[in-house]
Amino acid sequence: MPFENIIVETRGQVGLITLNRPKALNALCAALIRELGQALDTFEADAEIGAIVLTGSEKAFAAGADIKEMASKSYMDAYLEDFITNGWERVTKCRKPVIAAVAGYALGGGCEMAMMCDFILAADTAKFGQPEITIGTIPGAGGTQRLTRAVGKSKAMEMVLTGRMMDAAEAERAGLVSRIVPAADLLDETIKVAERIASMSRPIVYMAKEAVNAAFETTLAQGVHLERRLFQSAFATEDQKEGMAAFSEKRSPAFKNR
Numbered sequence: 495m496p497f498e499n500i501i502v503e504t505r506g507q508v509g510l511i512t513l514n515r516p517k518a519l520n521a522l523c524a525a526l527i528r529e530l531g532q533a534l535d536t537f538e539a540d541a542e543i544g545a546i547v548l549t550g551s552e553k554a555f556a557a558g559a560d561i562k563e564m565a566s567k568s569y570m571d572a573y574l575e576d577f578i579t580n581g582w583e584r585v586t587k588c589r590k591p592v593i594a595a596v597a598g599y600a601l602g603g604g605c606e607m608a609m610m611c612d613f614i615l616a617a618d619t620a621k622f623g624q625p626e627i628t629i630g631t632i633p634g635a636g637g638t639q640r641l642t643r644a645v646g647k648s649k650a651m652e653m654v655l656t657g658r659m660m661d662a663a664e665a666e667r668a669g670l671v672s673r674i675v676p677a678a679d680l681l682d683e684t685i686k687v688a689e690r691i692a693s694m695s696r697p698i699v700y701m702a703k704e705a706v707n708a709a710f711e712t713t714l715a716q717g718v719h720l721e722r723r724l725f726q727s728a729f730a731t732e733d734q735k736e737g738m739a740a741f742s743e744k745r746s747p748a749f750k751n752r
């Protein structure tokens with residue numbers, strides 16, 4: 495499928511989506527968001543793909559929503575098109591794990607898009623921020639909620655109220671990113687991580703992702719209850735039998751995704 499704002503490739507069992515509007519620092523225009531949704535739909539439907547990587551360029555993962563495109567919207571435009579919900583949250587609906595590989599700027603909607611992924615690997619050049627306040631608005635794609643859950647109220651509030659950026663080291667200390675990788679190795683390392691996930695049992699990966707995500711949506715008791723039921727369900731899979739047999743027989747498991 496031809497895309498104008500993203501590059502879509504596969505690397506073995508990994509689906510790779512590269513945001514590709516270099517002149518606008520990958521600003522997230524409506525067409526890009528539409529294309530991203532189509533690419534995610536394709537990878538979700540592809541039985542060969544076990545994990546997805548979303549990345550940008552060396553200079554920018556994404557510098558936010560396209561300011562020039564949204565500047566003249568009226569309230570009624572924003573309300574009727576459900577501006578920012580529509581399409582943006584597609585990544586949060588993926589069952590396959592989506593990893594953000596972030597180098598350079600991840601600002602505004604760029605930071606929000608990275609946070610919608612399952613986890614973030616950051617280059618040492620990464621800079622995260624919610625600078626919407628500096629252009630007379632507030633985060634509208636989940637930033638006030640996901641950043642607060644990721645780094646706590648104090649840091650999130652400071653960033654949202656001042657627009658200050660966080661570098662990669664601060665983002666790692668605060669728990670926003672899982673780890674930092676030298677910029678030159680970011681994509682290879684992220685694909686390696688995605689390949690490892692893709693080599694695991696697909697249904698078990700889905701269960702694990704569902705259980706971790708529940709931690710953000712439920713009480714502790716409800717989350718632990720869901721985890722227990724999913725854990726018990728794993729015993730209904732062929733892959734649980736295979737994984738545990740392979741351990742005892744000191745060999746690698748051959749998962750069948752069943």
Ligand SMILES: CC(C)(O)CC(=O)SCCNC(=O)CCNC(=O)[C@H](O)C(C)(C)COP(=O)(O)OP(=O)(O)OC[C@H]1O[C@@H](n2cnc3c(N)ncnc32)[C@H](O)[C@@H]1OP(=O)(O)O
Nearest residue numbers: 517518519521557558559560561562602603625633634635
């Ligand atoms: C999703 C919501 C609801 O939460 C809302 C948002 O996301 S609002 C957007 C939040 N993001 C920002 O406010 C960041 C805006 N960009 C910048 O502050 C700077 O571009 C920078 C600090 C990231 C980089 O600065 P610099 O290296 O000096 O490059 P520039 O010359 O500024 O940019 C190069 C080129 O890209 C265009 N650009 C950058 N960001 C955006 C954007 N978000 N929307 C549209 N276009 C963007 C910039 O205009 C330049 O293009 P030209 O004007 O030279 O054609």
